Amino acid sequence: xxxxxxxxxxxxxxxxxxxxxxxxxxxxxxxxxxxxxxxxxxxxxxxxxxxxxxxxxxxxxxxxxxxxxxxxxxxxxxxxxxxxxxxxxxxxxxxxxxxxxxxxxxxxxxxxxxxxxxxxxxxxxxxxxxxxxxxxxxxxxxxxxxxxxxxxxxxxxxxxxxxxxxxxxxxxxxxxxxxxxxxxxxxxxxxxxxxxxxxxxxxxxxxxxxxxxxxxxxxxxxxxxxxxxxxxxxxxxxxxxxxxxxxxxxxxxxxxxxxxxxxxxxxxxxxxxxxxxxxxxxxxxxxxxxxxxxxxxxxxxxxxxxxxxxxxxxxxxxxxxxxxxxxxxxxxxxxxxxxx
Amino acid sequence: xxxxxxxxxxxxxxxxxxxxxxxxxxxxxxxxxxxxxxxxxxxxxxxxxxxxxxxxxxxxxxxxxxxxxxxxxxxxxxxxxxxxxxxxxxxxxxxxxxxxxxxxxxxxxxxxxxxxxxxxxxxxxxxxxxxxxxxxxxxxxxxxxxx
Numbered sequence: 413x414x415x416x417x418x419x420x421x422x423x424x425x426x427x428x429x430x431x432x433x434x435x436x437x438x439x440x441x442x443x444x445x446x447x448x449x450x451x452x453x454x455x456x457x458x459x460x461x462x463x464x465x466x467x468x469x470x471x472x473x474x475x476x477x478x479x480x481x482x483x484x485x486x487x488x489x490x491x492x493x494x495x496x497x498x499x500x501x502x503x504x505x506x507x508x509x510x511x512x513x514x515x516x517x518x519x520x521x522x523x524x525x526x527x528x529x530x531x532x533x534x535x536x537x538x539x540x541x542x543x544x545x546x547x548x549x550x551x552x553x554x555x556x557x558x559x560x561x562x563x564x565x566x567x568x569x570x571x572x573x574x575x576x577x578x579x580x581x582x583x584x585x586x587x588x589x590x591x592x593x594x595x596x597x598x599x600x601x602x603x604x605x606x607x608x609x610x611x612x613x614x615x616x617x618x619x620x621x622x623x624x625x626x627x628x629x630x631x632x633x634x635x636x637x638x639x640x641x642x643x644x645x646x647x648x649x650x651x652x653x654x655x656x657x658x659x660x661x662x663x664x665x666x667x668x669x670x671x672x673x674x675x676x677x678x679x680x681x682x683x684x685x686x687x688x689x690x691x692x693x694x695x696x697x698x699x700x701x702x703x704x705x706x707x708x709x710x711x712x713x714x715x716x717x718x719x720x721x722x723x724x725x726x727x728x729x730x731x732x733x734x735x736x737x738x739x740x741x742x743x744x745x746x747x748x749x750x751x752x
Numbered sequence: 753x754x755x756x757x758x759x760x761x762x763x764x765x766x767x768x769x770x771x772x773x774x775x776x777x778x779x780x781x782x783x784x785x786x787x788x789x790x791x792x793x794x795x796x797x798x799x800x801x802x803x804x805x806x807x808x809x810x811x812x813x814x815x816x817x818x819x820x821x822x823x824x825x826x827x828x829x830x831x832x833x834x835x836x837x838x839x840x841x842x843x844x845x846x847x848x849x850x851x852x853x854x855x856x857x858x859x860x861x862x863x864x865x866x867x868x869x870x871x872x873x874x875x876x877x878x879x880x881x882x883x884x885x886x887x888x889x890x891x892x893x894x895x896x897x898x899x
Binding site for chain 2: 423424529533534559650654657660674675693701715
């Protein structure tokens with residue numbers, strides 16, 4: 413029954429861009445690396461939604477909405493994509509089995525809470541994880557989770573459980589795959605890169621309202637300064653721990669995806685040979701470094717080493733500074749992109 | 753800007769400076785980080801973890817464990833049913849538990865009362881037990897073996 417001997421597992425930093433790269437490799441498109449998938453899919457983002465609570469903490473995102481990287485990358489490259497949600501578990505399983513029989517490698521959105529191979533410490537009710545199912549042997553599905561070094565397996569019960577995880581962003585058995593569309597020209601990739609940058613500039617600079625993009629970073633920075641008084645030191649520490657986990661935890665490549673984006677700009681330079689892209693890559697590296705500095709400051713607070721209002725002010729100011737650096741970087745990137 | 757940058761040099765993501773602080777994930781898999789090499793070119797490096805984020809995870813779990821202990825005490829004091837204990841243990845709230853069990857939130861709130869819980873049918877108990885990955889016996893007694 414196993415058809416997928418040809419599938420190559422490769423580890424990645426971020427689940428969705430890794431899945432995108434591996435699915436495209438499977439249909440014979442080898443040029444799209446993880447950073448290219450992330451950049452063409454305009455994955456860099458920031459949003460802080462006040463009032464909304466996730467796992468008893470603040471709702472903070474460093475990346476765009478789940479599913480969007482794969483969708484945008486494939487659209488920009490002219491690759492046909494099928495995406496399906498299911499109301500019934502039986503139908504979801506039957507459809508997956510059928511596609512595996514036909515030789516597809518299939519991307520699945522899953523929840524991590526019941527994911528058997530994840531360490532217990534990482535199992536939260538987080539439903540926007542992505543993995544690839546590439547074959548089946550008896551009752552075991554062959555699974556390529558880009559976070560893991562090696563491929564793994566899940567029984568049909570285990571897979572059903574994670575595909576039908578409940579709660580926010582419930583995956584509802586959602587699966588997706590790309591169909592072979594022939595070779596992709598360099599011109600096509602160049603156009604896709606430009607489109608991805610344009611989209612990311614919009615997402616970070618021009619979304620109206622205070623909560624998204626660089627404005628959202630500064631907004632959170634200002635809010636953090638009030639956390640000590642408003643929440644008390646203990647809860648404020650837990651909130652900062654959540655910020656750091658969203659920023660640095662598995663799947664980000666470090667520095668809240670800023671390093672992957674820096675890598676993307678360097679790879680874009682391979683296509684355009686424009687020095688400005690290398691300089692801008694450096695600026696995103698710098699932004700990533702500053703995010704990590706902020707994480708160190710935050711850890712001082714949640715470890716109890718720091719805790720004065722002054723420490724919270726510094727924490728907030730670091731984010732406000734990052735917001736300004738990223739604003740400048742995206743403004744420059746926007747100008748450079750118009751001349752690529 | 754440059755001076756600020758240098759003064760925070762500790763966090764620079766250079767290939768040979770990628771942190772290798774073994775955390776709970778590091779025991780199972782290394783993770784991919786993007787970092788720059790000596791010439792400033794991006795490359796990937798495997799990391800065992802980073803103390804700063806391990807600590808973030810640790811304080812989060814300390815908090816969860818405190819909530820679990822408090823819930824257990826409430827059940828022992830007969831102020832709540834074991835469902836409270838298992839709900840905290842599974843990092844759920846009534847909203848998530850409602851979507852997994854199919855019960856309405858107001859039903860779950862009732863089931864959190866010991867008197868109501870003690871009269872629950874086996875069918876309803878089975879639903880909870882499945883979601884919490886325990887047997888009905890374990891659900892009633894809170895005697896669960898560590899995973």
